[in-house]
Amino acid sequence: MKFIDIITSAIANSFRSKLRTGLTVVAIFIGAFTLTITSGIGTGVTSYINSQVSAIGAADVLTVSKADDAAAATDDGPAPYDPDKATAISLGNGSRPGSTIQALTTADLDTIRATDGILSVDPSVQVTPEYIEYADSGKFELTVNAAATLTTADLAAGEQLDNESTADEILLPTNYLDTLGFSTPETAIGETVTIGITDFAGTAQQVPATVVGVQNETILGAGAGLNQTLTDRLREVELSGTSVEAAQSYATATARFDLDATDAEITAIKDDLADQGYASQTVADQIGSFETVINVIIGVLNAFAVIALIAAGFGIINTLLMSVQERTREIGLMKAMGMNGGRVYALFSTEAVFIGFLGSALGALVAVGVGSLVSNILASTVFENLPGLQVVQFAPSSIAIIIGVVMLIAFLAGTLPARAAARQNPIDALRYE
Template identity: 50%
Template sequence: MKFVDLLRTAIGNTFRSKARTILTVIAIFIGAFTLTLTSGVGTGVNDYIDKTVAGFGDQNSIYVQKVADQTEPQDDGPREYDPEDSNVSTGFGSMSGLSNKDIETIENIDGVESVDPMYMVTPTYLESPDGDQFQLQLGMPSDAEGVELESGEIPTREDDEMIVPASWVEDLGFDSNEDAVGKTVDVVMTNMAGDDETFEVTISGVSQASLAGASLTPMPSSSLNEKLYDYQTSGSQRDVPDSYFMAVANIENIDDAGQIKSQLADENMLGMTVEDQLGMFRAVINGIVWILNSFAIIALLAAGFGIVNTLLMSVQERTREIGLMKALGMSGGKVFGLFSLEAIFIGFLGSAIGAAVGVATGSIISSVLSNGLLEGLPGLSLFLFDPIQTALIILSVMVIAFLAGTIPAMRAARQDPINALRYE
């Protein structure tokens, strides 16, 4: 009997007991369906994270912050004043900031080309063209961090410009994102003497939302950020030392990032690349996907026992038939192959149908969510299916089915033809 004949016979035998076969296929379907969906979620979200990373400006950058020095235990008394220490007010208290000495230390690290220090600016409020006033917390300078835009342009470093989030456009009184570009708003600053100053700022662009959270707040140009900081720290009777909440170290080769971060750690500074920051999202998503995959694997293992049961029953019911086939010259290997092909075909049916329904369901859900709950994250497809990954799921399930069918197939192959023919 040729392979084609074995396959044809195996497919025909599969449907002898339709109820048992259908129940086993349904169990496999559930596992394959779940695996396909969870795989689609992982692929979709990681693809969006990759796009977010690609949307940033220069990837050869390390974001540096000060870490509190914990080398010496702190007693209950006051700490000695160190003029080199720098604290940054955040509006919720203060944090250790980078001093000019820290900036010089970063610049002197091998592999660092230049350093862009970031001031922490806390405006009093923002006033729209209609006279409405809003609380304002500025993000990092947009020309240093990079951001994806819905309209407009990234501010130039020298001009008094900023980017506003798309969610702010309507509240600021503009008809659309395009309408907001080129318009001006007023940023009011209060200095250390309590005096207010109004700065007219041009909106150069409107930013998209992203998983990185980079566009949740308005983002000024470097020049505007520095100008606002200079006024914020003016009016004091004593000199206020420069302090920075972060610095961007531009490096020659991203492969040197690990060594540079290690040297920063020796100086009580924390360095993170864009990939490091978004890697947290990736780790969480992959963890969730693995947990969901474990449930799918449990379902497939249960389905494997279903295949064992189905074929064992089939072997018992067809004992005389097996004896007749062997008496007519069919070898034990071909009998083994016949029952193995039945198991593989059951696995193929369940996995192929499960994967196809999973892809269709995921695509529909992704489309609905993209126009609904996830509308604020343009470019995100919650389910994204890789044909190769889907094919691997089907093949993996077929392998599981083959392994599950090994015991019944071996039992059938070892049947003695004389005893089998006498079986009642």
């Protein structure tokens, strides 16, 4: 029997008992549907996070800080005082109040800069402007997204910040627009806003900045982005009036390496920094821990779907065993006519695989339909405040994998009945009443 004949016969056979095949298909459908939806949620959430975090974007950046002092292990009590070490510094926004890490000094920055593979190092500085003002709109509080210089923003209009530019550039989040009096994101581009900041002596000063872009709201690091030039200028204003000798210290620094660096090279750089006493993380490392949590949740959901599929597998076994029972004579006849056991086996396994395909393809198809619909509804209601979030998204590759896996489960479930069919003795089968 030719391969194509086996397939067409198997398909025809599976439609012979429509109700029974139909019910089995429904069982598989449920499993495949669930699996597709959970994987869709996984894809959707992951891709949202990725778009948010392409934010934290730049793949050629390491965030470097002083590694925890080995001597400061809890058992040993505080480490002996070392006058050469910089004082502890608060991490600022987001860290536990009062918690500190060892600060980076200018000497540390030089050491990091000298490390193999590091192209440049910038200390991360935080500025705290008082307000932002545009035309006659009035003064509003300005929150600065400290990570903005390192990131690729998800833009609603305009361009990314240019750190090389000598102009003072600012990137506004979409929710600032109405307040400041811009009707659309496009109208804000190129306009000059005024940033108010207080210097060391307590005198309010004003710095103008040009709006280069408007950024969609993100779940990470809300606030306006400032380019390096504007940050430096604001810091200069903030520090004006302090003693020049005052040593500068920074919580973290941003080191750039070659964008084309391989994973191995990046690891080498990190190891090198670790040996010198610095902890460093790439953006991927930072996102990684976040994604792990989401992957665990998706994994648990998938496990439930797989349990449903295993149950459906027993449905396939049952369906095909009944089918073998019903077609005993036919199998006997085919064997009497010279069909070998292998082909009989292939015929029944193909039927199982086909039932698996039918259930999984329908399940995946309906899941894509329902998922997209629900996702669109949610995007315009519950998740309205998170623009760009499509909770359920489908990757063709993962759908193909799901269908493939279900067909594999179906094949495995079909082996038992197919073996029973292949082993039948033609005489017994023909005598069977």
